[in-house]
Amino acid sequence: xxxxxxxxxxxxxxxxxxxxxxxxxxxxxxxxxxxxxxxxxxxxxxxxxxxxxxxxxxxxxxxxxxxxxxxxxxxxxxxxxxxxxxxxxxxxxxxxxxxxxxxxxxxxxxxxxxxxxxxxxxxxxxxxxxxxxxxxxxxxxxxxxxxxxxxxxxxxxxxxxxxxxxxxxxxxxxxxxxxxxxxxxxxxxxxxxxxxxxxxxxxxxxxxxxxxxxxxxxxxxxxxxxxxxxxxxxxxxxxxxxxxxxxxxxxxxxxxxxxxxxxxxxxxxxxxxxxxxxxxxxxxxxxxxxxxxxxxxxxxxxxxxxxxxxxxxxxxxxxxxxxxxxxxxxxxxxxxxxxxxxxxxxxxxxxxxxxxxxxxxxxxxxxxxxxxxxxxxxxxxxxxx
Amino acid sequence: xxxxxxxxxxxxxxxxxxxxxxxxxxxxxxxxxxxxxxxxxxxxxxxxxxxxxxxxxxxxxxxxxxxxxxxxxxxxxxxxxxxxxxxxxxxxxxxxxxxxxxxxxxxxxxxxxxxxxxxxxxxxxxxxxxxxxxxxxxxxxxxxxxxxxxxxxxxxxxxxxxxxxxxxxxxxxxxxxxxxxxxxxxxxxxxxxxxxxxxxxxxxxxxxxxxxxxxxxxxxxxxxxxxxxxxxxxxxxxxxxxxxxxxxxxxxxxxxxxxxxxxxxxxxxxxxxxxxxxxxxxxxxxxxxxxxxxxxxxxxxxxxxxxxxxxxxxxxxxxxxxxxxxxxxxxxxxxxxxxxxxxxxxxxxxxxxxxxxxxxxxxxxxxxxxxxxxxxxxxxxxxxxxxx
Numbered sequence: 001x002x003x004x005x006x007x008x009x010x011x012x013x014x015x016x017x018x019x020x021x022x023x024x025x026x027x028x029x030x031x032x033x034x035x036x037x038x039x040x041x042x043x044x045x046x047x048x049x050x051x052x053x054x055x056x057x058x059x060x061x062x063x064x065x066x067x068x069x070x071x072x073x074x075x076x077x078x079x080x081x082x083x084x085x086x087x088x089x090x091x092x093x094x095x096x097x098x099x100x101x102x103x104x105x106x107x108x109x110x111x112x113x114x115x116x117x118x119x120x121x122x123x124x125x126x127x128x129x130x131x132x133x134x135x136x137x138x139x140x141x142x143x144x145x146x147x148x149x150x151x152x153x154x155x156x157x158x159x160x161x162x163x164x165x166x167x168x169x170x171x172x173x174x175x176x177x178x179x180x181x182x183x184x185x186x187x188x189x190x191x192x193x194x195x196x197x198x199x200x201x202x203x204x205x206x207x208x209x210x211x212x213x214x215x216x217x218x219x220x221x222x223x224x225x226x227x228x229x230x231x232x233x234x235x236x237x238x239x240x241x242x243x244x245x246x247x248x249x250x251x252x253x254x255x256x257x258x259x260x261x262x263x264x265x266x267x268x269x270x271x272x273x274x275x276x277x278x279x280x281x282x283x284x285x286x287x288x289x290x291x292x293x294x295x296x297x298x299x300x301x302x303x304x305x306x307x308x309x310x311x312x313x314x315x316x317x318x319x320x321x322x323x324x325x326x327x328x329x330x331x332x333x334x335x336x337x338x339x340x341x342x343x344x345x346x347x348x349x350x351x352x353x354x355x356x357x358x359x360x361x362x363x364x365x366x367x368x369x370x371x372x373x374x375x376x377x378x379x380x381x382x383x384x385x
Numbered sequence: 386x387x388x389x390x391x392x393x394x395x396x397x398x399x400x401x402x403x404x405x406x407x408x409x410x411x412x413x414x415x416x417x418x419x420x421x422x423x424x425x426x427x428x429x430x431x432x433x434x435x436x437x438x439x440x441x442x443x444x445x446x447x448x449x450x451x452x453x454x455x456x457x458x459x460x461x462x463x464x465x466x467x468x469x470x471x472x473x474x475x476x477x478x479x480x481x482x483x484x485x486x487x488x489x490x491x492x493x494x495x496x497x498x499x500x501x502x503x504x505x506x507x508x509x510x511x512x513x514x515x516x517x518x519x520x521x522x523x524x525x526x527x528x529x530x531x532x533x534x535x536x537x538x539x540x541x542x543x544x545x546x547x548x549x550x551x552x553x554x555x556x557x558x559x560x561x562x563x564x565x566x567x568x569x570x571x572x573x574x575x576x577x578x579x580x581x582x583x584x585x586x587x588x589x590x591x592x593x594x595x596x597x598x599x600x601x602x603x604x605x606x607x608x609x610x611x612x613x614x615x616x617x618x619x620x621x622x623x624x625x626x627x628x629x630x631x632x633x634x635x636x637x638x639x640x641x642x643x644x645x646x647x648x649x650x651x652x653x654x655x656x657x658x659x660x661x662x663x664x665x666x667x668x669x670x671x672x673x674x675x676x677x678x679x680x681x682x683x684x685x686x687x688x689x690x691x692x693x694x695x696x697x698x699x700x701x702x703x704x705x706x707x708x709x710x711x712x713x714x715x716x717x718x719x720x721x722x723x724x725x726x727x728x729x730x731x732x733x734x735x736x737x738x739x740x741x742x743x744x745x746x747x748x749x750x751x752x753x754x755x756x757x758x759x760x761x762x763x764x765x766x767x768x769x770x771x772x773x
Contacts (some may be wrong), residue, residue: 309733312599313599333726379599381732384733385643
C-alpha cells in the first residue's frame with residue numbers, strides 16, 4: 001500500500017539535493033568557520049553562501065540572517081532578545097492567542113519577570129483584527145509578535161496591515177513575525193511589510209531538524225540569549241552548525257524556486273482535498289477559512305469522532321496526519337488555537353490536520369479520500385455512548 | 386589489599402535440604418545483575434557471596450540492591466591476615482570517614498569476629514588493641530560501645546575483611562525459586578508494583594498486556610515495554626505478551642449492555658491470561674487490583690472477575706491505599722513511567738455508569754451474546770512476544 005504523508009506541518013522529508021550538500025559538507029568541509037586557516041575560511045564561505053540563499057527566499061540581505069538551532073530558538077531570541085534590549089523603554093508586548101508554544105511560552109517567561117503581555121483574540125476563522133493591534137498599542141509597547149500562518153489551521157494573519165499600523169507609530173515597536181509555517185509556501189516581503197524580525201525553521205522546508213534562522217532587519221538590536229565565543233556577530237554564540245546551515249541554504253533555494261514556479265500547486269491539492277472530502281463525508285467542518293488560508297494546511301473536524309483515534313486508524317491505512325487533541329479520560333487537552341476560534345467542543349474533539357508539501361502528489365490526494373471515508377465509516381460505529 | 390563487596394542473604398538459610406538450589410539460583414541472579422560490569426568475579430564462601438574485581442563500585446552496589454534474596458551488602462577491604470596491615474587499613478578507613486563526614490568528633494567501636502581460630506589474637510584482643518591504636522592516631526575519635534556513630538567490623542576468615550557500612554537491600558527470595566506467574570500489566574501505577582511484590586517472593590514473571598490500536602496509540606505500548614524493562618532490573622529478564630484487544634472490545638460494545646463493558650472486558654483479559662499461563666507453564670495470575678479503587682474493583686466486581694478463571698489470582702495490593710502504592714512505585718522506579726499521559730484504555734469503551742454490583746448470572750448471560758472462544762483464539766493467534 002502506498003504510504004501517504006500528510007503531516008508536513010509537523011516536519012518534512014529532507015530532499016535529495018539537501019542530503020547531497022550535507023553529505024559533501026560532512027565529508028569535505030569539516031573546518032570551524034572561526035579558524036584562521038584555509039579550512040576555516042572554506043567553512044566560512046559555505047556559511048556566507050547559505051546566508052545568501054536564505055536571504056533570497058526572504059527577500060532580505062545576507063547580513064540580516066542569523067542561524068539558530070531551529071524555530072524555537074529563533075522565536076526565543078527574537079522575543080527575549082528584544083524585550084531585554086528595550087526593557088528601559090517599556091515592558092509591554094502584544095501577541096496573539098494562537099501563537100506556537102515557542103512564542104507563547106517565551107512571553108509567559110517575560111510575564112514572570114514583570115512584563116505585561118496583551119494576547120489578541122481571533123475570529124471564527126482564526127484571524128486577528130488589525131484594529132485590535134491599534135487598540136492595544138501603548139506608549140510602553142516595545143514588541144509586537146504575530147505569526148504569519150497558523151500551524152494548526154493554516155489561517156493567514158494580516159501581517160502587512162499590522163506592519164503599516166506599526167510604521168505609523170511615533171515610537172515604533174519592534175515587529176516580529178513567526179514565519180515558520182509560511183516560508184517557502186507564501187511569498188514574504190519583510191521590508192515592505194514593516195517586519196523587523198522573522199523566524200524560519202529548517203525542517204519545515206525539507207532541511208534537517210536542528211537548524212533555523214532569524215531575519216534581523218539592519219539596525220535592529222537584540223540582546224543575545226546564548227553567551228560564549230561571540231560567533232555570528234555575538235548574536236548567537238556557539239560554533240556554527242555547518243552541515244545544518246548548508247542544508248537550510250540548499251533547501252531555501254530549492255523551495256524558493258518551487259514557490260516561484262509552482263505557486264498554485266499546493267492550493268490545487270487543497271482544493272481537490274476539500275471537494276472530495278465534502279462530497280463523500282457531508283458532516284465535516286472545516287476549521288478556519290477556506291479562502292484566506294495557507295495552501296498546505298487543512299484542519300477538518302468530524303463531529304462525534306475522536307481526532308486521535310482517527311489519526312491512529314488512518315495510520316493503519318498508511319496515512320499520516322496529526323490531531324488537535326489527545327485522547328485522555330482524565331483531562332481534556334484541546335488545541336488552544338481551535339479553542340480561541342470558538343470551535344464547538346464536539347468538533348474540536350474530532351479534528352485532524354492534513355498538511356501537504358511540494359512532494360505530495362495529486363495521485364496521493366486522490367488515493368487519500370477513499371481511505372479516509374473507509375476509516376471514518378469503520379470508527380464511526382464505535383463512539384462513546 | 387583488594388576492595389570487595391560482601392553479600393549477606395537471609396531467608397534462604399531456612400531452606401533445609403533445598404538450600405543448594407536456592408543458593409545456586411541466587412548466585413546466578415547476582416551474576417546476571419552484574420553482567421554489564423566487565424571482568425567482575427562473584428564467589429561464594431561460608432554462607433556469603435563476595436563480589437571482586439570491579440572499577441565502578443556505585444554501579445555494583447546499585448545492581449545488587451535490586452537482587453531479591455540479598456538482605457544487605459558491605460563494601461569491604463580484603464587483606465591478608467596480618468594485624469599490622471589491619472591497623473593500616475583501619476586508619477585509612479577512619480581517615481576517609483572523617484573526610485566524608487566532615488566531623489570534628491566521631492564516636493566509634495571495633496567489633497571483630499574470628500572464624501579462623503588459628504589467628505593469634507582472639508576477638509576481644511583485636512577489639513581492644515585496634516581500638517587503642519586508632520585512638521592514639523586520631524585525636525578526633527572517641528569510643529562509644531553502646532551507640533557508636535561508626536562500627537568498624539573486622540572478620541578474620543580465609544582472609545581478613547574490614548568494613549564499616551551495611552547497606553540494606555531488597556530482601557525476599559531469589560527470583561526463579563518459587564515458580565512462575567503471569568502478570569497482567571497495564572500502563573498504570575498498580576500492576577508493576579503488584580508484579581514487583583510477587584517477584585520479590587522468588588516468583589518468575591511473565592507479563593501480558595492488552596493493546597487496543599487504534600484506540601490507544603503505539604506510544605502506550607512502548608510505555609508498557611518500558612515498564613516491563615524497569616521490572617527486569619529486579620527479575621533479570623521477562624517475556625511480555627502483547628495481545629491485540631480491539632476486536633473483543635468492539636464486539637462487546639456492539640452486543641452487550643453498556644454498563645457491563647468494563648467487567649466483561651476484564652473477564653476476557655483474565656481468560657486470555659489464564660491461557661497464556663497454561664502455555665508458559667505458569668501456575669497463577671497477578672493483578673494490581675485493590676478493593677474499591679475503581680468501579681470494577683468493588684468486592685462484587687472482583688468476585689465476578691475472579692470467576693472467569695480457575696487458576697489462583699494473586700492480588701498483593703488488595704488492601705493497599707493508592708498513596709501507599711504510589712510511594713512503592715516511586716521506590717521501585719516505575720512511577721515516572723506509569724504517569725506518562727498515554728492512555729492504556731480508551732474512553733470510547735468506558736461506560737459512563739459502570740455497574741458496581743454486578744451479578745454473575747447476568748454477566749454470564751451477556752457473555753453468551755458474543756463468540757468468546759473464537760475471539761480469544763484470534764487474539765492469542767495475533768499476540769506479539771517481546772523478550773526483555
